[in-house]
Amino acid sequence: MKDIKVTDSVKYIGVDDHDIDLFESQYVVPNGVSYNSYVILDEKVVVMDTVDARKTDEWLANLEEALEGRNVDYIVVSHMEPDHAASLQVLAEKYPEAQIVGNAKTFNMIPQFFAFDLEGRKVVVKEGDTLSLGSHTLQFVMAPMVHWPEVMVAYETSEKILFSADGFGKFGALDADEDWACEARRYYFNICGKYGVQVQNLLKKAAGLDIEIICPLHGPILKENLGYYIGLYDTWSKYEPEDKGILIAYASIHGNTAAAAKKLAEILEAKGAPKVVVADLSRDDMAEVIEDAFRYDRLVLAAATYDAGIFPCMEDFLHHLKAKNYQKRKVAFMENGSWAPMAAKIMKGIVEGFKNIEIVDPVVTIKSTMNDENVKTMEELADNLL
Ligand SMILES: Cc1cc2nc3c(=O)[nH]c(=O)nc-3n(C[C@H](O)[C@H](O)[C@H](O)COP(=O)(O)O)c2cc1C
Structure with a gap:
């Protein structure tokens, strides 16, 4: 013993x-x-x-x-x-x-x-x-x-x-x-x-x-x-954030949404964000991403559109957040789609059902690969998140 x-x-x-x-x-x-x-x-x-x-x-x-x-x-x-x-x-x-x-x-x-x-x-x-x-x-x-x-x-x-x-x-x-x-x-x-x-x-x-x-x-x-x-x-x-920080959680099929999530992290860090964590919902430990979502006060959800819905690992993540009473945080959205991007609308619809959430605009909409216009929108989003 x-x-x-x-x-x-x-x-x-x-x-x-x-x-x-x-x-x-x-x-x-x-x-x-x-x-x-x-x-x-x-x-x-x-x-x-x-x-x-x-x-x-x-x-x-x-x-x-x-x-x-x-x-x-x-x-x-x-x-x-x-x-x-x-x-x-x-x-x-x-x-x-x-x-x-x-x-x-x-x-x-x-x-x-x-x-x-x-x-x-x-x-x-x-x-x-x-x-x-x-x-x-x-x-x-x-x-x-x-x-x-x-x-x-x-x-x-x-x-x-x-x-x-x-x-x-x-x-x-x-x-x-x-x-x-x-x-x-x-x-x-x-x-x-x-x-x-x-x-x-x-x-x-x-x-x-x-x-x-x-x-x-x-x-x-x-x-x-x-x-x-x-x-x-x-x-x-009490569902209070423990630390100031931004979690960017992404759900990406072919890597373009992942690249955009990492670009946003770079922009936030360049603008002096105290703590930015990027999580791959397909590969990282879901339990740890949930932990980080509750740990920090801000969350960016980035997802590819999938069969007119959201890529399933994002759906899974949001399901967990809802089940665990996620609340009292600022949330922003990035979406991707090659013909009819609608991930942001769907994610927003789910998050609006949570308590005490402040949605931070603008939504970043990427059509397949990130372009200069997307980066400009990310700059604006970063300013609003900080
Ligand atoms: C099985 C499948 C379903 C998809 N469904 C949609 C869709 O409903 N609407 C859309 O605009 N794009 C759809 N797409 C395209 C992706 O959302 C798009 O290519 C996006 O850029 C992928 O981002 P990623 O590189 O981060 O995976 C689909 C892709 C796959 C593989």
Whole structure:
């Protein structure tokens, strides 16, 4: 087991997964992902969540090592998502006297995944309920739809630890040496982005707790500078831009729209834009482009017209932005078409359905390849974007 210290009586028993090709069958995780799980050793012993079925055996070995021969009294289920709850039945059968702690919604969901008998084993908690373990006490805080309906977090009052479920999680195994914010932001917007209001509700409740340690279900345990992480979560869940910058996201079949997107980036940089990021929606990691769209305050959408519509990767991108409640940004459009360009009209129609969007004109319309007139329009657009 990895030597990751939470406190003397709270042990980390999670596992790293470096073999997974795509997390949730869609997110690349170049540095893997961790499934975190914890044990609190007191008069009573509690296991906080389990792990993905991919790693049950390794996790069980970690658990046994941490238990040093003791039994499990409680299993707390923060939510039923399989990357954390898939090993629940194995654990419940291995420790048949352990009681399972969840809320009413958790117990509605358990039988959808497992067939084991819950009779006499349920501890049903609701907002503010506490579970005394001896010198430690868990206080439960409901966090519905962050990002499953039954999600709850637990605050351990004696050591001031927030077991934050997927909140404050990130992609990347625990042995990955990488910036926290980059992979936490990509994780947040793609997985929880739709639920900003619910995250705000949880942050408001958390503000009333004196938190010294955050134990998330993915990524590192946070022990220092907690205001930094909580501040970022506040910005993200309010859908406020984190940085000033312009993302130019392009969807190009043969490269002409790509060339125009790069030309606009050059013009913006020449005019002193502080940060310009260009993304190829056909090839770049979609989750990262979504992350950047939320990170920066301005977005330029550039697409080729395709079968009287927009090139599909742009359609896909806009679908994701809509699903994640993209809002509060400035957006501009560039389109391309060889006979009847209409990508801008279609993209605009979609974006106008988002909240608090300021459209920046003019639209750049390219017919096949960029010409001098297009460059002049781009200059004007750049001025209006800056
Ligand atoms: C399958 C296909 C469908 C297309 N449909 C349209 C269309 O409906 N209207 C149009 O004006 N151009 C259409 N085009 C042409 C492209 O939009 C045009 O050539 C554009 O310049 C491509 O830009 P790109 O070099 O960035 O891919 C289509 C091209 C392809 C390959």
